Amino acid sequence: MVDNFDLIRSLLTFDSMKQKYSEAIGLIQEALPDNVKENKAVRSFFNSIEREPANDCYYVQLLRRQSDDPHTDGQADPRYHGNMHSRSIKDYLIPSLEAFDKAKPDIIDMCNMFNVRAYIRLNKRSYKSVDMAMLKGIVDQMSSGTFGSPYNLVASAAGQVCDAGKDKTWIVDLDAEYVPYQDDMIKLMFECEPYVRRIQELSKVYVNSSYRAPEEAFNIAYQNVKALTPIVPTKHGKHIIAKPFNVQTFGEKWSQYCQDNGITLPLPRMFNDPDYKYTVFELTDVYLPISKEFEQFLPEHETYQKDRNKISFKMPILSDWDVHMLDFYWHGHCLKNKYWMKQCDIHKDNPTLMFCP
Numbered sequence: 001m002v003d004n005f006d007l008i009r010s011l012l013t014f015d016s017m018k019q020k021y022s023e024a025i026g027l028i029q030e031a032l033p034d035n036v037k038e039n040k041a042v043r044s045f046f047n048s049i050e051r052e053p054a055n056d057c058y059y060v061q062l063l064r065r066q067s068d069d070p071h072t073d074g075q076a077d078p079r080y081h082g083n084m085h086s087r088s089i090k091d092y093l094i095p096s097l098e099a100f101d102k103a104k105p106d107i108i109d110m111c112n113m114f115n116v117r118a119y120i121r122l123n124k125r126s127y128k129s130v131d132m133a134m135l136k137g138i139v140d141q142m143s144s145g146t147f148g149s150p151y152n153l154v155a156s157a158a159g160q161v162c163d164a165g166k167d168k169t170w171i172v173d174l175d176a177e178y179v180p181y182q183d184d185m186i187k188l189m190f191e192c193e194p195y196v197r198r199i200q201e202l203s204k205v206y207v208n209s210s211y212r213a214p215e216e217a218f219n220i221a222y223q224n225v226k227a228l229t230p231i232v233p234t235k236h237g238k239h240i241i242a243k244p245f246n247v248q249t250f251g252e253k254w255s256q257y258c259q260d261n262g263i264t265l266p267l268p269r270m271f272n273d274p275d276y277k278y279t280v281f282e283l284t285d286v287y288l289p290i291s292k293e294f295e296q297f298l299p300e301h302e303t304y305q306k307d308r309n310k311i312s313f314k315m316p317i318l319s320d321w322d323v324h325m326l327d328f329y330w331h332g333h334c335l336k337n338k339y340w341m342k343q344c345d346i347h348k349d350n351p352t353l354m355f356c357p
Contacts, residue, residue, distance in 0.1 A: 001356065001357055002233055002234065002235055002353055002355065002356040003355055004232055004233060004352075004353060004354050004355065005104055005354060005355060007230070007232060008120055008122075008232070008352075008354050009097065009100060009101075011122060011230060011241070012058060012094075012097060012100065012122075013167075014056060014095070014096055014097065015056065055095070055126055055127045055128065056095070056124045056125070056126050056163065057093040057094055057095045057124065057125050057126065057127065057130075058093070058094040058100075058120055058121065058122070058124060058125070059091070059092075059093060059094075059120070059121045059125050059158040059159070059351075060091065060092040060093075060094055060103070060107070060118060060119065060120045060121075060354065061088055061090075061091050061092075061118070061119045061120075061155070061351060062088065062089040062090040062091070062107065062110055062111065062114075062116045062117070062118050062119075063087065063088055063089065063116060063117055063119055064087045064089060064114065064115070064116045064117075065116075065117060088155055089110065089114055089116050090110060091154065091155050091158065092107070093125070093127075093130070093158065094120075095127075107354070107355060108355060111355050111356070111357050112357045115357060117235070117353060117355065117356045118353075118354040118355040118356070119351030119352065119353055119354060120351055120352060120354045121159075121349060121350070121351045121352075122169050122241060122352060123162045123163075123164035123167075123168055123169060123349050124162075124163050124164050124167070125158055125161050125162065125163055126161075126163040129157075129161035129162075129163050130154070130157045130158050130161055131157075132161075133156070133157035133158075133160050133161050134153045134154065134156075134157040137153050137156055137157060138153065162349055168243075168244060168349075169241050169242060169243060169244075170241075170242050170243070170244055170245075170346055170347060170348050170349075171239045171240070171241060171242070171346070171347040171350050171352055172185070172189065172239070172240035172242050172344060172346055173237070173239060173344055173345040173346070173347060173350075174237045174238045174239070174240065174344055175236060175237040175344070176236045176237050177266040177341070178237065178341075178344050179237055179238055181263070182231075182238065182240075184257065185240070185254070185344070186226060186229065186240065188250060188253045188254060188257060189240075189242060189245060189250055190222065190225065190226075191249075191253060192245045192246040192247075192249040192250050192253070193245065193246045193249070194243070194244075194245065195225065195243070195245055198225060199218065199221045199222055199225055200218075200221075202217075202220075202221035202224060202225070203217040203218045203220075203221045204217075205221075206220055206221060229241065229242060232352045232353060233353070234352075234353045234356075235353065235356050239352045239353070241352065244348075247346055250343070250346075251343050254343045255340060255343070258340040258341050259338075259340060262335060263340060263341045264331050264334030264335055264339055264340060264341060265286065265287070265330075265334050265339045265340070265341055265342070266327075266341065267281070267323075267326065267327050267330055268281045268282060268283045268284075268287050268294065269281065269282045269283075269284075270282075270323070272317060272318075276317050277316070277317055278314055278315060278316055278317055279314075279315055279316070279317050279318040280312055280313065280314045280315075281294075281298070281312065281313045282310060282311075282312050283310065283311045283312070283313070284309060284310050285342075286342050287311075288308075288309075288310075288311065290339065291311050293333065293337075294330065295313060297326055297329050297330055297333070298313055298315060298326075299315055299316070299318075299322075300315065300316075301313045301314055301315035302314045302315070
């Protein structure tokens with residue numbers, strides 16, 4: 001089980017209308033004559049703005065992932081998803097911390113009952129943007145003459161829009177094989193703009209304000225920025241919640257880091273059936289072009305390929321020693337052919353895990 005409710009709650013912020021539109025409200029107040037400012041109705045209006053929520057919300061989804069489906073003879077049960085990666089069970093738009101707390105028991109019950117995961121997008125939405133995106137979706141359907149389920153309109157609109165502005169965050173998605181390199185990956189990320197500039201600016205502040213040595217000031221600035229970079233546990237890894245940064249620079253640094261440290265492609269995704277009768281390797285993405293090379297290291301097996309995006313190899317159960325030796329020979333093969341571990345996925349508005357039974 002993964003329960004991130006408390007961590008996620010600490011990351012949510014809800015502004016009032018005055019906080020969100022403070023600059024515009026300030027300009028209006030400055031332009032008003034003094035006698036108008038003192039008017040009881042005008043003062044009441046501006047006082048109400050201080051308490052009025054800004055109509056922002058967070059988008060929560062309850063999703064059944066294909067990877068959580070039961071397998072039959074090494075294949076995912078098609079009755080759950082077919083070819084879909086995930087299936088939505090229920091959605092929430094959370095407008096306040098009170099609404100978040102109120103929804104929590106319902107979300108946990110739904111997740112446990114249907115074996116689904118609860119995800120949240122940490123970039124704010126607004127009701128206005130969601131409504132406008134829904135309206136656009138309706139117009140697009142009318143103009144094309146192709147109509148879908150109206151229930152999908154809200155989910156589609158809430159998934160498309162983003163009103164986070166300067167508070168926008170990305171997700172650096174660390175699967176299990178990346179977790180051992182977590183600290184080094186954060187270091188590489190902090191060597192990319194705008195992180196590197198932000199740390200340098202903070203260092204100068206510490207040098208000038210407290211007369212610290214430059215190296216000490218840099219270390220303090222680095223740790224402060226790192227402390228403001230949340231890390232959310234997932235079922236099989238972690239999500240680093242990062243500010244937008246230069247992905248191209250990060251990719252170049254990661255590639256060089258892998259070459260310098262001999263970090264190669266790990267074994268493809270592997271799982272054993274519940275009765276421990278067979279082992280299955282699932283090859284996708286970068287493994288597909290070299291599937292024949294990986295196959296030569298396997299014992300006698302069966303091959304399944306339902307589509308061009310995934311190849312599965314099924315064989316009698318492998319012992320821990322078998323897997324260890326397979327990993328040893330595969331690592332050597334990858335070193336010889338310079339098959340370095342690929343860069344982890346970086347998502348610009350994907351959800352992060354809130355709860356998983």
